[in-house]
Amino acid sequence: xxxxxxxxxxxxxxxxxxxxxxxxxxxxxxxxxxxxxxxxxxxxxxxxxxxxxxxxxxxxxxxxxxxxxxxxxxxxxxxxxxxxxxxxxxxxxxxxxxxxxxxxxxxxxxxxxxxxxxxxxxxxxxxxxxxxxxxxxxxxxxxxxxxxxxxxxxxxxxxxxxxxxxx
Amino acid sequence: xxxxxxxxxxxxxxxxxxxxxxxxxxxxxxxxxxxxxxxxxxxxxxxxxxxxxxxxxxxxxxxxxxxxxxxxxxxxxxxxxxxxxxxxxxxxxxxxxxxxxxxxxxxxxxxxxxxxxxxxxxxxxxxxxxxxxxxxxxxxxxxxxxxxxxxxxxxxxxxxxxxxxxxxxxxxxxxxxxxxxxxxxxxxxxxxxxxxxxxxxxxxxxxxxxxxxxxxxxxxxxxxxxxxxxxxxxxxxxxxxxxxxxxxxxxxxxxxxxxxxxxxxxxxxxxxxxxxxxxxxxxxxxxxxxxxxxxxxxxxxxxxxxxxxxxxxxxxxxxxxxxxxxxxxxxxxxxxxxxxxxxxxxxxxxxxxxxxxxxxxxxxxxxxxxxxxxxxxxxxxxxxxxxxxxxxxxxxxxxxxxxxxxxxxxxxxxxxxxxxxxxxxxxxxxxxxxxxxxxxxxxxxxxxxx
Numbered sequence: 197x198x199x200x201x202x203x204x205x206x207x208x209x210x211x212x213x214x215x216x217x218x219x220x221x222x223x224x225x226x227x228x229x230x231x232x233x234x235x236x237x238x239x240x241x242x243x244x245x246x247x248x249x250x251x252x253x254x255x256x257x258x259x260x261x262x263x264x265x266x267x268x269x270x271x272x273x274x275x276x277x278x279x280x281x282x283x284x285x286x287x288x289x290x291x292x293x294x295x296x297x298x299x300x301x302x303x304x305x306x307x308x309x310x311x312x313x314x315x316x317x318x319x320x321x322x323x324x325x326x327x328x329x330x331x332x333x334x335x336x337x338x339x340x341x342x343x344x345x346x347x348x349x350x351x352x353x354x355x356x357x358x359x360x361x362x363x
Numbered sequence: 364x365x366x367x368x369x370x371x372x373x374x375x376x377x378x379x380x381x382x383x384x385x386x387x388x389x390x391x392x393x394x395x396x397x398x399x400x401x402x403x404x405x406x407x408x409x410x411x412x413x414x415x416x417x418x419x420x421x422x423x424x425x426x427x428x429x430x431x432x433x434x435x436x437x438x439x440x441x442x443x444x445x446x447x448x449x450x451x452x453x454x455x456x457x458x459x460x461x462x463x464x465x466x467x468x469x470x471x472x473x474x475x476x477x478x479x480x481x482x483x484x485x486x487x488x489x490x491x492x493x494x495x496x497x498x499x500x501x502x503x504x505x506x507x508x509x510x511x512x513x514x515x516x517x518x519x520x521x522x523x524x525x526x527x528x529x530x531x532x533x534x535x536x537x538x539x540x541x542x543x544x545x546x547x548x549x550x551x552x553x554x555x556x557x558x559x560x561x562x563x564x565x566x567x568x569x570x571x572x573x574x575x576x577x578x579x580x581x582x583x584x585x586x587x588x589x590x591x592x593x594x595x596x597x598x599x600x601x602x603x604x605x606x607x608x609x610x611x612x613x614x615x616x617x618x619x620x621x622x623x624x625x626x627x628x629x630x631x632x633x634x635x636x637x638x639x640x641x642x643x644x645x646x647x648x649x650x651x652x653x654x655x656x657x658x659x660x661x662x663x664x665x666x667x668x669x670x671x672x673x674x675x676x677x678x679x680x681x682x683x684x685x686x687x688x689x690x691x692x693x694x695x696x697x698x699x700x701x702x703x704x705x706x707x708x709x710x711x712x713x714x715x716x717x718x719x720x721x722x723x724x725x726x727x728x729x730x731x732x733x734x735x736x737x738x739x740x741x742x743x744x745x746x747x748x749x750x751x752x753x754x755x756x757x758x759x760x761x762x763x764x765x766x767x768x769x770x771x772x773x774x775x776x777x778x779x780x781x782x783x784x785x786x787x788x789x790x791x792x793x794x795x796x797x798x799x800x801x802x803x804x805x806x807x808x809x810x811x812x813x
Contacts, residue, residue, distance in 0.1 A: 238730060239559075240558075240559030240560075240561055241559065241561075242558050242559060243463075243464060243465060243466075244463060244464065248558055248559040251720075252713065252716070252717040252720065253557075253558070253713070253716055253717070253720070254557060254558040254559045254720075255557050255558065255559030255560065255561070255705055255720060255723065255724065255728075256559065256720075256724060257561065257724075257728055257729070257730040258724065258728070258730040258731075259721070259724055268592045268732075269732075271588075271591070271592060271595075272588045272589070272591075272592060272732060275587075275588045275591060277587040277588035277591065278587075278588040278589075278732075278736055279585070279736050279739045279740055279743070280735050280736055280739050318746075319566070319742075352561065352562070353562050353563065353564065353700075354563050354564075354729055355563065355564050355565065355566070356563065356564070356565045356566070356729065356735065356738040356739055356741075356742060357729055357730075357735035357738055357739060358728070358729045358730035358735070359730065359735070
């Protein structure tokens with residue numbers, strides 16, 4: 197029982213920290229939560245009911261098989277050359293229904309629900325994305341790092357763009 | 364041009380005087396909602412419009428639903444294996460008969476009162492007709508689904524027309540068929556959409572997407588951050604069998620081809636990041652060898668060039684670092700719904716498919732690193748075009764003074780009646796004249812509706 201309690205506390209703290217980094221645009225802090233070999237996956241949808249399930253044979257909205265892909269996204273946002281980030285939307289992440297369990301000593305599996313409210317100043321519009329998360333965390337020294345994050349986006353008819361900070 | 368010409372004075376909106384070096388499009392063409400309604404009726408509901416792939420309705424009773432202009436349509440494969448198209452509207456009260464995007468159904472029953480149709484559109488059960496006390500006039504009426512007047516396909520690309528007054532699809536596509544062949548011939552066993560196609564919207568006129576798909580000029584500036592990312596990557600591990608297709612010839616050659624009825628293509632070879640080894644086609648070695656044997660070296664070299672093909676008014680096939688089909692459903696003068704698919708040969712090897720998918724996602728997705736920049740640019744264009752007091756934009760003059768290409772530039776493609784340019788000034792050339800063809804067709808269709 198104690199392992200279960202710890203897992204949920206660890207997962208909650210990590211998810212809250214991630215959302216804070218994203219909302220504060222602390223990109224390096226955010227990248228620091230991911231292991232080098234982390235997968236970052238936003239599935240697509242086959243039809244009205246089923247998300248895509250095999251990233252090698254079906255389309256995803258975003259798929260990176262290592263942290264390198266996330267670093268490139270940060271590079272793009274920081275370059276000042278991508279119009280998608282001129283200006284960046286103001287985001288607020290809401291994370292709930294966190295359920296975590298530890299099946300191995302150094303690994304935690306997490307499920308959670310999420311919502312991001314964002315405001316695009318040039319549109320003058322408030323928008324919202326929502327769905328659920330599945331994560332795998334791995335103990336590395338004193339820290340826990342994300343080795344896998346699957347972000348299911350349930351409102352997949354999005355206006356114009358989608359990026360890591362609004363998921 | 365006046366600030367706001369009469370929306371029905373279409374010639375005042377498209378100022379086409381090539382002999383004087385003038386081609387201008389009035390801002391109202393993007394802004395005016397009355398004009399939008401007219402172009403839905405006279406363009407989208409009056410000419411051949413791309414619907415999807417025939418492989419989306421492969422098995423008997425497969426169906427898909429789409430919009431042609433403002434009209435919801437249902438496409439089915441019937442019991443006999445024929446592809447049929449209908450307005451997706453129950454004959455009873457007009458309710459949307461099939462609310463799903465795709466599936467397989469032998470019968471389509473309207474959820475409202477249960478009127479039921481077969482996959483060939485025939486009325487099979489008019490609920491409680493015997494006890495309905497219907498007048499004779501009603502019983503005399505045909506209750507089948509209303510068919511789409513024209514439905515034809517070319518090389519697996521399915522088109523429909525809500526007007527009977529169109530030539531055959533083959534005549535409509537004309538010389539552009541040779542360019543569709545360059546896509547279809549990559550798939551000896553046929554083409555399919557990879558599972559998981561996506562939809563998105565942008566707050567802008569559909570013609571901004573039409574223009575962008577033929578616009579090589581924007582690449583270096585709009586996609587500067589993407590180009591930077593690609594440049595900082597270590598060289599990709601290229602499988603040995605593909606290395607022979609890497610080219611040492613880094614001269615950039617680019618051009619446009621345009622046809623009657625609005626179709627056009629811009630192409631290039633030798634551009635950075637567009638090495639044939641970065642293309643999915645060669646990654647499936649077995650399929651690639653089949654294709655190579657079938658098409659020969661000249662046409663193969665065309666397959667491995669960057670090619671952005673527009674089939675007017677609503678299809679773009681983009682063959683760059685992956686193969687994309689994009690189409691659009693205009694929602695209003697300032698709102699467009701896009702549908703994007705990754706196109707692939709059936710039976711592709713798992714390695715080839717994985718490469719194709721990764722290449723597609725990073726470029727074309729709304730969550731990707733390139734098309735998302737375009738989408739935001741369309742919104743900024745729409746917002747800026749509202750400045751009607753700034754006069755008509757200077758947008759489509761680039762390349763107008765270029766000499767026509769000599770015929771050797773297009774050897775390997777049987778292109779006759781087409782305007783062709785080719786230029787070794789490279790991508791910086793970014794000929795805008797391919798866009799003229801679509802606007803000329805737009806003008807022709809708008810005037811034909813008077």
